[in-house]
Amino acid sequence: MMLDLSPLRASRGFQLLYAARAASFLAFGVLGVAVSLQMYVLTSSSLQVALLNAAVAGPMALALIVGGWLADRYDRRAVMVWSRAAHLLTILILMANAALAEPLVWPIYAAAVVGGSTFGFGMPAIMAATPALVGREHLSGAAALTAVAAQVGAIAGPFLAGAITAGAGLVACYGFVAVISGITPIVLAFLPSLPPLAEPSAGIKVSALAADEAGFMGGLRYIARSPLVLSLLLIDLVALVLAVPYVLLPELATHGLGEGPDSIGLLYAAPSVGALFGALGSGRAGVSPFAGRWLVACVAVWACACIALGFSDGMVPALICLAALGGAASLAGILRAALIQRATPDAMLGRVSSLWVLEEAIGPALGGMQAGTTAHLASARIAMVAGGGLCLAITAAIAALTPALGRASLAPEAKALPGSVDMAAVDVR
Structure with a gap:
């Protein structure tokens, strides 16, 4: 009944993909709390926090549709690398705004739009790459390992966000996310080429x-x-x-x-x-x-x-x-x-x-x-x-x-x- 580790042992490609996804889960866990906290501090409004989530969801929905098409037409490694690299723009916007003497609200919304879009463009390719890397006999083990990484990120991310923000401030917190997010496309670049197969x-x-x-x-x-x-x-x-x-x-x-x-x-x-x-x-x-x-x-x-x-x-x-x-x-x-x-x-x-x-x-x-x-x-x-x-x-x-x-x-x-x-x-x- 224990966790199946065979996908990690069987495929170096999946090791790289898993490391990149684990880093992303942790980064998202930290980023979500930090951005929500900053928005509430600036506006004292829970409605603004809810609207921020909507600003992420709308572009993400459209980008997912386009991202699915891209993942079935082009090399999935390239789609993953470029989408994760583009996501760094989100963090840079947030860092620059947080460094201002009086941070503004609209750059946070702009970062939310960019973040939702880049996530949507890349996620279908990431999910579609798994069967090619582990083989269809290891899909359940790969899904279980991904679920563990997601839950660890969801639990550890908020604690890290609170600790870093309280100790070093929001700019440092965003800097931590930028470092982790910057590693992700580098790791993904070492994957083998993953073109969609023309035949089933x-x-x-x-x-x-x-x-x-x-x-x-x-x-x-x-x-x-x-x-x-x-x-x-x-x-x-x-x-x-x-x-x-x-x-x-x-x-x-x-x-x-x-x-x-x-x-x-x-x-x-x-x-x-x-x-x-x-x-x-x-x-x-x-x-x-x-x-x-x-x-x-x-x-x-x-x-x-x-x-x-x-x-x-x-x-x-x-x-x-x-x-x-x-x-x-x-x-x-x-x-x-x-x-x-x-x-x-x-x-x-x-x-x-x-x-x-x-x-x-x-x-x-x-x-x-x-x-x-x-x-x-x-x-x-x-x-x-x-x-x-x-x-x-x-x-x-x-x-x-x-x-x-x-x-x-x-x-x-x-x-x-x-x-x-x-x-x-x-x-x-």
Whole structure:
């Protein structure tokens, strides 16, 4: 059950990619806190902080679509290197503004636009590069390792941001991020050339139309023709919209649990801790011949944890529920990443990845609106119970209507298993 380290042992290319991504996760963790803190200090407005997040999300959504197309047309190494190098402009803008005697607000918004755009241009290429570097037999292990790096960055980044800012100031904090971000494109430049394959790889059997789709909409058309990939994305979206109760935690802490404001930090940290342990314990689940069923089970646990959180009557039960939710969500994400990357031909992987990342960005925002509206009309507890219950029901319906999901396998010997299906042989016509 322990973390699968074989992708790091099997591929020097993945070692480089993983080092670059781990550095980026840490840099993003520090940068997000530092920028939000500076914006609030300058404006004393939480609305401005929210608008700053929107300034990142809008350009990022557009850049993801273009970035997916670029990743399927050009050398993915070049796309990664240039996008990560361009991201340094974001840090330079923030450093220059923070060094002014009276920092301004508009350069922070400008940096947010640049940061969102450069992230969107490069992320599909980064995700599409993984199968070529580790082979499709190590995809789940690679996803688990990436999840660990992401959670470590999410936990360590805010602490580093607070410590550096308090001790040396914002300019030093941005300088720390600039150093880490500057290392990333240098490391990525040592990767081998990663052009998208003109023909489906790893024995993938797809229709000529799906393999040769061109343009920005090719990814959408491919997903619509692939029941497995479509069901994986739908289940993810359902869970993100209905069973992510984080916006309700302040109300739960103060009114539902009768705790003080100091307890909110513990509630927010619990899912990340659970997610970290979920990734560390992913082990054999990622090579299971029943990976699709495990994924459905993880989302079911995720939904049940959300329901249980709505009924929790103490701090300890609430923390356990949130940790279970984070762990189940982490395992589901690892399995989903491996299944999507194994089921998608290399020629389409950039565009499919861009749409997947876009869903991951939009889903929590829609989920926050849904949960907040339901809590306003009823209560936070009802919002959690109703959202979790609806997520459970819709997930069961998707699993029942998509036989390919139940048969989905990540086992190397999947073709020899009775009743199973190799994701590399899915017919999407």
